Amino acid sequence: MADALIKEIHHELSKNISQDTGNNVRSYSNVTKSKSKVKDTISNKEQVRNDSLKNTTEIPSNLSKVNDKVQIESLNKIIHINNDIASDNPSPGEDGQEWQTQKQRRRRATPLTTGSSASGDSLKGVVKRLNYHVARLHPDTNIDTLKNHLITKQIPDVIIEQLKSKHPDLYSSFKVSIPPELQEKLLSPTTWPMGCLRNKFNLLEAFLQDTDIQIVGISEHWLSGRELTNGLSLGDWKMSSAFSRSLKIHGGVLILTKSLTCDPVVEVNNMAIEVHCEVTAVLCRDYNLVVTVVYRSPSGDFSKFLENLEGVLVQLSDFKDVILCGDFNVYFNTCNAQATKLCNLLSSFGYVKTIQGATRKHNCIDNIFINFSIDNFITSTIDTNLSDHLGQSITVLPEAVSLSSRCLQFRPITSKGRLALFNMLTNCTFNYLNDTKLDINTKFDLFFNNVYDAFKIAFPEKTVNLTKTKSNTCVKWFTGELRTMRNNYQLIHELHRKYGTINLLVVKRRLYSAYKKAIKNAKIAANNDAIKTSSNPIGTMWNIVNFHRYSQKRVCSSLSANDFNVHFANHSVNIVKDIPCNNVDPIAICSAKVPADLRFSFNLVSPSEVRNLITSIKNSNSKDIFGLSADLIKSNVSLYTLPLVKLINYSFEAGVFPDLLKIAAVVPIHKKGDVNDVVNYRPVSILPVFSKIFEKAIFKQINWKKHH
Numbered sequence: 001m002a003d004a005l006i007k008e009i010h011h012e013l014s015k016n017i018s019q020d021t022g023n024n025v026r027s028y029s030n031v032t033k034s035k036s037k038v039k040d041t042i043s044n045k046e047q048v049r050n051d052s053l054k055n056t057t058e059i060p061s062n063l064s065k066v067n068d069k070v071q072i073e074s075l076n077k078i079i080h081i082n083n084d085i086a087s088d089n090p091s092p093g094e095d096g097q098e099w100q101t102q103k104q105r106r107r108r109a110t111p112l113t114t115g116s117s118a119s120g121d122s123l124k125g126v127v128k129r130l131n132y133h134v135a136r137l138h139p140d141t142n143i144d145t146l147k148n149h150l151i152t153k154q155i156p157d158v159i160i161e162q163l164k165s166k167h168p169d170l171y172s173s174f175k176v177s178i179p180p181e182l183q184e185k186l187l188s189p190t191t192w193p194m195g196c197l198r199n200k201f202n203l204l205e206a207f208l209q210d211t212d213i214q215i216v217g218i219s220e221h222w223l224s225g226r227e228l229t230n231g232l233s234l235g236d237w238k239m240s241s242a243f244s245r246s247l248k249i250h251g252g253v254l255i256l257t258k259s260l261t262c263d264p265v266v267e268v269n270n271m272a273i274e275v276h277c278e279v280t281a282v283l284c285r286d287y288n289l290v291v292t293v294v295y296r297s298p299s300g301d302f303s304k305f306l307e308n309l310e311g312v313l314v315q316l317s318d319f320k321d322v323i324l325c326g327d328f329n330v331y332f333n334t335c336n337a338q339a340t341k342l343c344n345l346l347s348s349f350g351y352v353k354t355i356q357g358a359t360r361k362h363n364c365i366d367n368i369f370i371n372f373s374i375d376n377f378i379t380s381t382i383d384t385n386l387s388d389h390l391g392q393s394i395t396v397l398p399e400a401v402s403l404s405s406r407c408l409q410f411r412p413i414t415s416k417g418r419l420a421l422f423n424m425l426t427n428c429t430f431n432y433l434n435d436t437k438l439d440i441n442t443k444f445d446l447f448f449n450n451v452y453d454a455f456k457i458a459f460p461e462k463t464v465n466l467t468k469t470k471s472n473t474c475v476k477w478f479t480g481e482l483r484t485m486r487n488n489y490q491l492i493h494e495l496h497r498k499y500g501t502i503n504l505l506v507v508k509r510r511l512y513s514a515y516k517k518a519i520k521n522a523k524i525a526a527n528n529d530a531i532k533t534s535s536n537p538i539g540t541m542w543n544i545v546n547f548h549r550y551s552q553k554r555v556c557s558s559l560s561a562n563d564f565n566v567h568f569a570n571h572s573v574n575i576v577k578d579i580p581c582n583n584v585d586p587i588a589i590c591s592a593k594v595p596a597d598l599r600f601s602f603n604l605v606s607p608s609e610v611r612n613l614i615t616s617i618k619n620s621n622s623k624d625i626f627g628l629s630a631d632l633i634k635s636n637v638s639l640y641t642l643p644l645v646k647l648i649n650y651s652f653e654a655g656v657f658p659d660l661l662k663i664a665a666v667v668p669i670h671k672k673g674d675v676n677d678v679v680n681y682r683p684v685s686i687l688p689v690f691s692k693i694f695e696k697a698i699f700k701q702i703n704w705k706k707h708h
Helices: 002-017 023-028 046-053 069-085 144-154 180-186 201-209 225-230 303-316 335-350 414-426 440-459 480-499 502-532 537-551 559-577 586-593 607-615 630-633 637-654 689-707
Strands: 032-033 132-138 159-163 172-178 214-220 237-243 254-260 263-266 277-285 287-295 320-325 367-368 379-380 391-396 407-410 462-465 665-670 680-686
Touching: 023 303, 032 046, 046 367, 132 180, 144 159, 144 172, 172 180, 201 502, 214 277, 214 287, 214 320, 225 237, 225 391, 237 277, 254 277, 254 287, 277 303, 287 303, 303 335, 320 391, 367 391, 379 537, 414 440, 414 630, 440 637, 480 502, 480 630, 502 537, 559 665, 607 637, 607 689, 630 637
Parallel strands: 287 320
Antiparallel strands: 032 132, 132 172, 159 172, 214 254, 237 254, 263 277, 277 287, 320 367, 379 391, 407 462, 665 680
């Protein structure tokens, strides 16, 4: 019964596979056969195509041994799904169309002569080689990088020539020449990369939406620092820490978190070494847990990796609960010397290996290590459909780590509080402003303390537990239909991995393509439904747009506050040093151009002028460093006018700007380039609201004097 069902499946497949088999075989590794001086009568591509036309209904002997009825029934359903997908390729007899076969090339008019002379002659021939076109590699890939990659894949005898690409900023192309016996290895899908994370954002987001995972570590993301800063948008997930290569291509590690408060562990992130030991770590404050992701390239120096990893473990020794995971590229499931050294090093710091099964084919080269109780976790491997590696997951039970109640304190502005603030400020007399014995700084400090104390009473502080905050309002688009399509693809993927037939390869590719297209359509449909069913469609639309737009602006840097402070404080000094010396006295120039009898002095301001200055401030609910806002000051303008008139006039008479108004919160804004270089940031100062009123009064008089 199973054999008959499989025959029927292959018969259904043969209707849609025959015309496309050659193209699919040619494209799965982005390697195509190039023109060679030694031409065969029929090219390799045509042989595969002709074989598929003749043998599409042939059943492999190993596939006919399948006796799992559940697997066969699932396969039968998938085949019918695939036929619906590929309905644009009609079978013979439909709409009058017939099979179209590839015409064979003409044979040479002159027969080809093959040499048979003895090998000892002075004239010698060369070994026949096959030429292939390798395209769509990273634009920074060079000949040495590609050659070293092929050597690691047991393809040593290779000649590489770099070709001129149409779009060199997008990809690079090469001509690869190999002996015929290495053809199978070169064309193997495992020889060539599956592509970087930038091509799999939708697949990754689909996987994340269908899981309850809160922290995800990714190795070999291949993204640059700029791409991570500007192009990473994954719904509720945010990038908490990352490392990208700057001198070489590929590689890199990344940590994504959801609904958690996580900070980069700067001491660990600064120890990352390209190729040899790439590492990034975050401290999850909700659980007092450190998650560290490591990647070691197979071409890296293992001794350097161990030495650097030991330094990382020393930095992590300050934390109680640590999870260390990643792609170590050592064989944990064999008697491997490198794996033994690595496990001994980690065990000396109290870490335990948790993954025992295979993570890539039959090898276990990825793992998760922990340094807390070995009885309070569950580990497993999962197929993410993102790589040829299986993903590893660990579920930490609540008693394994200590839960941290991280809280956020703020003062909500309410209408009841506004009324209370008005009543309290009305009862303030501000008589101390008339005391001539007090200087301007003391008077302003007393005035501000009265206002600030009333503000704190009117708007009491509230505390929110961040561990209970709801997740971001991202539209959920992953459906059961997508889950079914993904399961179908995984089934065909496993069958193709086991049997390796060309028909299963074609079905797998079509299901994969259909799955990616369905993800895109599901996101569009979910956003469209959310907008249509909302009571405020315009607001919902902009919320969706802004959600994805703003999530791309998050900057993950290992720089500390002191790094920015030193840079911004010394920036003006460095500018002065760069100014060439011209032996010109600027004071002398100003004295020559400015009349000697010119005098300038401030005029005292009136209540109407100060009132106009307050009302001219731009309406904003943004809070300054004290928690006050322009909207809050303007709502009680009548109460602030007279005190500010006296304070501004005292400031003009004394020639002193109040010290309390010189305090500002400096926020570094990333503008371009490497996020870990302070030169690529510019400072933005958040000033007190009252300082803007003083500055407007000064500017108005200086500007009037300038024009009159």
